[in-house]
Amino acid sequence: MTDFSRRRFFKTASLPVAGIGGLAGITAGAAATTTAAPALSADTEALRWLDGAAPALPLGATLGLPWPRGQHKKGTEFNAADAQGKPLPLQTWPLAFWPDGSLKWTAHAFPAGVDTGAAPRIRAGKGTAVVAAKVSVKETADVIEVDTGVIRATLPRSGVQLIRSITRDGRDILRAATLIAQTDDKPDALQGAVTQTAFESRIAKLSVEQTGPVRAVVKVDGQHRSAAGREWLPFSVRFYFHAGAEHVRVMHTFVFDGDDQKDFLRGIGLRFDVPMRDEPYDRHVRFAGQDGGLWAEGVRNLTGLRRDAGAAVREAQLAGRATPPLEQWGPQVRKLHHRIPSWGDYTLSQLSADSFQIRKRTKPGHGWIPAAFGQRAPGSGYIGGATGGVAFGLRDFWQRHPTQLDIRNAITETAQVTVWMHSPEAPAMDLRFYHDGLGMETHEQELEGLEITYEDYEKGFGTPVGIARSSEITLWALAATPTRERLVQMAAAVQTPPQLAAHPSRYLQAGVFGKLWSLPDRSTPARVKIEDKLDFLFDYYKKQIEQRHWYGFWDYGDFRHTYDNDRHEWRYDVGGYAWDNSELSPDIWLWYAFLRSGRADIFRVAEAMVHHTADVDIYHAGRFKGLGTRHNVQHWGCSAKQARISTSANRRFYYYLTGDERIGDVMREVLDVDQKLDEVDPVRKIAGRVDKGPWPARIGFGTDWGSLVANFMTEWERTGDARWRNKLLRGMKGIAGMPNGFFTGSGGYEPTGPNEGALHNVSGNKLSASHLSAVFGGMEMMAELVDLIDEPAFRAAWLQYCTLYNAPRDEQVKALGAPHGGGNALLVGHSRLTAYAAAQKNDAALAQRAWKEFWMDDPRGVKTLKTVRVSGPLALNPVDEVPWVSTNDTAQWGLAAIQNLALVGEHLKD
Template sequence: MTDFSRRHFFKTATLPIGGLAGLATTAGAAPAPTPAAATVAVPDDLLALHWLDGAAPALPLGATLGLPWPRGQHRKDQPFHALDAKGSPLPLQTWPLAYWPDGSLKWTAHALPAGVDTGAQPRIRPGKGPGTGGARATVREEADFVEVDTGVIRARLPRQGAQLIHSILRDGREVLGSCTLVAQTDDKPDAEQGPVTQTAFQSRIAKLSVEQAGPVRAVVKVDGQHRSAAGREWLPFSVRLYFYAGAESLRVMHSFVFDGDDQKDFLRGIGLRFDVPLRDELYDRHVRFAGEAGGLWAEGVRNLTGLRREPGAAVREAQLAGRASPPLAQWGAQVRKLQHRIPAWGDYTLSQLSADGFQIKKRTKPGHGWIPAAFGKRAPGSGYIGGATGGVAFGLRDFWQRHPTQLDIRNAHTDAAQVTLWMHAPEAPAMDLRFYHDGLGMETHEQELEGLEITYEDYEKGFGTPVGIARSSEITLWALAATPSRERLVQMAAAVQTPPQLAAHPARYLQAGVFGKLWSLPDRSTPTRVQIEDRLDFLFDFYKKEVEQRHWYGFWDYGDIRHTYDSDRHEWRYDVGGYAWDNSELSPDLWLWYAYLRSGRADIFRFAEAMVRHTSEVDIYHAGRFQGLGTRHNVQHWGCSAKQARISTSAYRRFYYYLTADERVGDVMREVLNADEKMDAVDPVRKIAGRVDKGPWPARIGFGTDWGSVVANVLTEWERTGDKRWRDKLLRGMKGIAAMPHGFFTGSGGYEPTGPNEGAFHNVSGDKLSASHLSAVFGAVEVMAELVELIDEPAFKQAWLQYCELYNAPKDQQAKALGAPHGGGTVLSVGHSRLSAYAARQKQDKALAQRAWREFLADDPRGVKTLKTTRIAGPLALNPVDEAPWISTNDTAQWGLAAIQNLALIGDQLTD
């Protein structure tokens, strides 16, 4: 992109701001951001890092982050070193994530060990640093197993069989053993249809791979399927085990794919199970469950408090604190003599079956009744079982948010307790993934169009299948030498729910030039800029609150948002066809990630993180007929018949991957790399009358939602690998579009997804003009801006600039340039104002920049979009809610992206 100073770009231009009425703050507007949500200040040293959620973590468990580097600055083999906030050296492990076209480093990943105090602002610098001591993560590979040693714990991982982990030793003693995956299914959704048969499944390893072998971070990936006693194998899984030098914990990233029959396979429970050897006396065994607001439920397997006879204050205090009890000789005589008559409680369950309620219950052993023990609202999903000589703490992230979930401890009164972390609770009803209606008589294409006309649902029989959707979950396990203090367990629970994340400052990402030049840092230097920034903040804060007040939680749902509001019902249109779940429609993912990049706000990052976890798993097919494609918005995430690359595109996932080096998201981006091979079998416009046929070529592909999505996939793979194959595939497509009679306004072309000419376009529409209001709003604007920077192809750049300038242009200007208006209409003209701004910046065209701001500021001609919400209470709604009926997710995402990009591109032209 042409780069020129903000000080002189259009510095003499003025622009009337007549359309700002819709931005004005009114009475009842949202308050200013709290300090925790405030924009991160620009540091003096751009190499300084910060902990995303505030101070350095109380429990350093090891950390991984991605860092950007300007083009041409560092060669591939550049070494790096780390320093804590005081300048002392830290152990560091580094690997590349992405490269610039010249082969220099674009993104690097870095890992820091556990148990070290980095301070609030550690630094990672280029160059070799001084040597560092401390623990190292080492990996030993044998024919039948792999052994990982962090310097504190040693784990043995079998290469085959059912066990993900055979054992974890600490100080030579086994603390955790026989870790497997388990699942339970019902053959019917409920007993109304007859007796229900339940089947149990256990993991079966197919492959074990060592992905990293230290010295700071070791990663082992285990792939397999779940197998029943009768031999059925299904529910493929992928589990990564993360070990950091100096750690007493390990992180588990669990992913599974639903590949069953949604009419017969009703998944009730899926979880991780392991054994905990117990050597202490029953009264020295401790059970813990984390509660709300730092609370803790803490008891002994054999409780010594509340008895009729007094054991002694020192005995009671020791058990409550989780320490070994004093010798029996120091106990009260009656308790010492009769302690075997005190019940020993062997089984415990914490179940979170909704977002607002959990229960703890316990029993002595199977065959005897459960006793209600405690209740609460939202459990953080962590617990502990063990004693004075060792035990295991465990936690499942997003526990209450992804209800129904469950934690089980069994046989705590025996030599080995069994713990199961249920990612879906077996105490809840089984999953029912069947499509939600019977087709409503839609058998022909004409009837399907009628359904689309009334409910906006793109229905096609057999397409609303869940086969191939996935879900990933994060688990943390600690192998401990003794029962931790209550305060430390609370810290562990907090670390599970919000894993500490290191990050660079926004100015660092901007200076490096990654993710294009379509964003800038927040600037509130003028009243107009303040109004735009206020609306950006208001919109995010509104959706953040909506997640809570609308309870957008649940195993398959958490992380997504709704599409369109129903002001009559004072509810989002959760049950109306294509107006329900959003499924990345019109790029809310991009809006959130650019909002985070420019602000550094932790709450925006966490919101976007939950969304990428959802959209990259549930909204994409990872197996089956539609593998590599995503599903358009619907009442069910997988319900719509529009299976498209515009939903599965890497454009929405690459931010999180590069910022965190997350391997699971990296896997997903590789899964969608060949999505263009499905363009013929699952043609996105197969139902549209008058579409251009593919001609003699393997597929027909559109230049916007289709090819723009493919570009993001291929571009990401090119920068991740440096393989010129992917550059050449991009270049063939660029040349093909540039050669079309009307460039991007040709609409679509014949396409070769594979073969020696992969990526090539061919004209199959002659001189026909075609444009769609959707072509540029699924990441195409952002990815094309990067593409023209990375690959110098002047004719393609000119074709893209033509599209940007003419899309929102008056019809007479379109006709003059193209021979006729392009036909794309004026829908989403505000979102398309950023195309006009891009062309203005590239051409340094003052008049075009003025037009772009007029397009943007025409957003609210009726002046209804005031930055406030209205309280709805009483019989009008089930619960009191604060609503803003003018807000829709489509408009929010596109307005937000236009605001961010217009400020960056033509901000100098915005005057008061």
């Protein structure tokens, strides 16, 4: 930790927690109330449950923890205990290493069914706790068997079924789990008869990633295949098992690799069978509703009849228990119960964010009956009986509409369940580009389009081929129908999985993520003003997600880019002003905001953004694999395919905090993206750009190389492989050797070969700077890089850039011989570069300049922290707006505020 950060930490750690993360001082009309930040603990080893108290259902938990450099060497064992010192079972594995080989991040897993308490601790040392029911993995030539001590899952190595069976107490509870998909050859029937094609999963590879004893992970890869033999829609599915668990968590990802003009994906889901052993009146159907509600019926209902079966019979069925023996029933019901309809098929469909419907029928060939309606279903259900059944849930069910839960054949010996990640009852996905090119055939015409709508258009580039989507499903193999209360708890756990985290002070003390933040501090009026605005901006965006309905299968998790004050609407349909796609790093802003505050609501918004941007805004296959897409009306629409969007800088926070394997995969996918930077030159449309010279590619030092730094640095941390350090070092030496360092702007680049990562001067003595170079994670990655690799000349070049970018013109001329050419754009965002240089140089005058630059955001104080209510005929629905807010400015102001407080907070004057 720098002296500034260390002093600030010990000063703020002793402050009272009142007001941290709150809305104190914000005027009336502000956005929704914040979720309180956690109380600071004197024991920084104490963990906490992110959303409050320990979960009602201990399903097992996984988290990532940071460690200061040199504290624990590789191979260190760890143990866990609750707040009273009782040992807890624990499984540990490394996530990242410091340059000296010591542990930087470790992941830890707790078993299911174990009460960890509200504040467990993890410390170095051999553990003494015994896992009551270990999870074990057995591999054979044909299958992998995983036993949690409660359930046993059999996973085939080939074929259609992802899960052959899940048994409990020697009986099959779930069988024949497969992936299914359905496509139309036209977007709708108005264009003629629609031909539908069904697909099901075909396994290509099955592998064990973890074997226990607390947590086991099995991954299956494959493709979907039709009866005619077409294979497409590659998928990967991970199954997560915890010791003592009666459930399995399923993380499903698919990639769209079809023809967007012909392949209109309608439905994609997970389907499985549930053996039905009980009598129809002892079979139970459940769907979770909003706010803890539950729709609960029997397959053959015994309530509401003309004749009474008896109170004990009715109460048992309603509770989900086995009914009393027939001889205890009312005589007429006992005699005539076979005349009561049995309902075999059920559907809950959530086709919008605000409405779901439940309907049922007796069996195919007969009419559907509307059963119930509601607004937002949490996406969980159950089918089974007194002798066992399956509960199932899909996370973000209403947020990622259209979704659906189907139960079929519940009156037969085998019920069938389909968890639809995209409902087949909704219109098919139409992923075609949204306009016809508007006559833009030449480069000059494309520039005209950019001039008027800010859309970077190029024919054929707005393709969805290679985008992905991940979904999280939980399956419970139960010995009996759960109580109503328990099923509601299960539904809540699906929607908001319990997450353990450290206290903010723990992250700060470890010195991770560049040491660029401090704990919230409201000790002076100026600090209060900054903290209030930080809270206000996040709370406003959280409320905008709801008011503007930033939901949907492909959209949930992203923000809009820019507001239209005239329409009182975000510019959802205007070229490059629509979906944000990580433009100017809102992802990084959110993660730093979480690290310093510990607020659960910030974590959850950032988590949704990570899942979206990692899947939808990055190409995972095809021509643009590894690249991301700039902001656009459609997430994949812009022709600017760039590493600045796919960079690991946006995702490494979540990976280290949670150990999430899917995000780990995505960060590995982009490791070779530097090999695309010549084929898809990000500045190919810019006149007067520097040529690559004799080198394989030309890249800029900011949005290009800075993005690659995050990829290479993260892989080096994760593996310790010197290849990635050497690749970084060659780039660092190249920039340091340029005539004007970072102000050279770009260089020739060698992505592969014995000199991979090397940068070469192709600009001569020409000065060049871009206002975008440091604002896509560049500032944050360079702060980490100079701390991890001691290269004095590179450090000097970076400090020169930080010092001079916002410097007055005469200072630029004095240092460089001429102005650097970057202009004054994003002055406030770049104030954090000035602050960084001030902290490194211990330069009070430079620190004052940083604050002067920062306050230029609103020198006249017109940006009041209040919302304006728009209703009536001015807007479709009543909404709150802040006319001066844009996502670019919000993200950059938020990062500048957080980092300036940490770096030069002692120089902040009121």
